[in-house]
Amino acid sequence: MQRKVFLLAMAFVLVCSVQTAQAANTVRGNGNFGLGLGAGTFATGVSMKYFLDSPLSVQGNVGWWRNRYWCGSHHCFDGGGLALSADLLFEQPAFAGNKQVQVAWEIGGGAGMGIDDRGNDFGLGVTFVVGLQLLIDIVPVDVVLEYRPGVYLLPDAFFDFVNFTGHVRYYF
Numbered sequence: 334m335q336r337k338v339f340l341l342a343m344a345f346v347l348v349c350s351v352q353t354a355q356a357a358n359t360v361r362g363n364g365n366f367g368l369g370l371g372a373g374t375f376a377t378g379v380s381m382k383y384f385l386d387s388p389l390s391v392q393g394n395v396g397w398w399r400n401r402y403w404c405g406s407h408h409c410f411d412g413g414g415l416a417l418s419a420d421l422l423f424e425q426p427a428f429a430g431n432k433q434v435q436v437a438w439e440i441g442g443g444a445g446m447g448i449d450d451r452g453n454d455f456g457l458g459v460t461f462v463v464g465l466q467l468l469i470d471i472v473p474v475d476v477v478l479e480y481r482p483g484v485y486l487l488p489d490a491f492f493d494f495v496n497f498t499g500h501v502r503y504y505f
Contacts, residue, residue, distance in 0.1 A: 360468045360475050360504050361424060361437075363387065367475060371500030372396075373418030374445025374460045374483060380500045382475075384424075390439070392420040392500075398447035398456060414454075416447030420462050433471045439464040443481075458485035460496070473504040 360367070363384055371380025371394055378396015385391060398414040420443030427435035440463050447456040460483030467476040477500040483493050 359470045360473045365473075365504045367502035367504040369474075369500060369502030371477070371502070372498040373420060374443050374458050374481065375447040375456055376416035376418040376445055380502055382500070382502055388424050390422045390424055392422055392443070394418045394445075398449060414447055414449035414451075416445060416456070418445030419443055420460075422462065422464070427468070430468070433469070435466075435468045435470070437466045437468055439466060439477075439479075454488045456485070457487040458483050460484075474502065475504070476501050 359365075361384060363386060365384045367380075367382040369380050370378070372378075373380070373392070373394035375398050376394035376396045378394060380392070380394050382390055382392045395417055396415075398416040420441055422439045422441035425438045425440065427437040429436040442459065442461055444459045445456070446458075448454070449456075460481045462479050462481050464477050464479035469475070479498045479500075481496045481498050483496060485491050485493060
């Protein structure tokens with residue numbers, strides 16, 4: 334009987350300490366890693382973000398190649414394939430909220446590449462990123478909307494002035 338009470342007490346302490354650690358975990362803490370869904374330059378699928386140092390973070394996406402219907406002088410392509418993207422972001426201070434929920438912003442740049450599922454088209458582009466972040470520290474989750482104008486070099490060179498992406502990630 335004493336053993337059962339001891340094990341039950343230890344399980345209770347363990348559960349409480351895990352919940353306390355999660356509640357103390359802020360989204361923007363150094364070394365925090367977020368995983369979820371999102372989009373970047375070319376890539377839509379799994380979204381990852383890692384906070385390197387106080388104002389600096391790295392964001393990446395792996396997934397299918399998202400793009401508009403491109404029709405150059407020699408080919409047309411309507412999407413599909415594998416893509417990767419990476420961004421270096423400078424995290425800016427929160428401008429609204431409290432200790433549990435904050436609204437902040439980020440600025441930076443990134444690049445992406447993709448290959449279509451037929452293997453005959455390759456995409457490459459660079460973008461400027463400005464994002465609006467909803468940081469929910471009590472969960473810990475971020476919801477991000479980004480404005481992402483870019484210069485796309487391949488398969489056809491063009492400037493995309495109107496491009497938006499988003500992310501939803503849980504932080505560990």
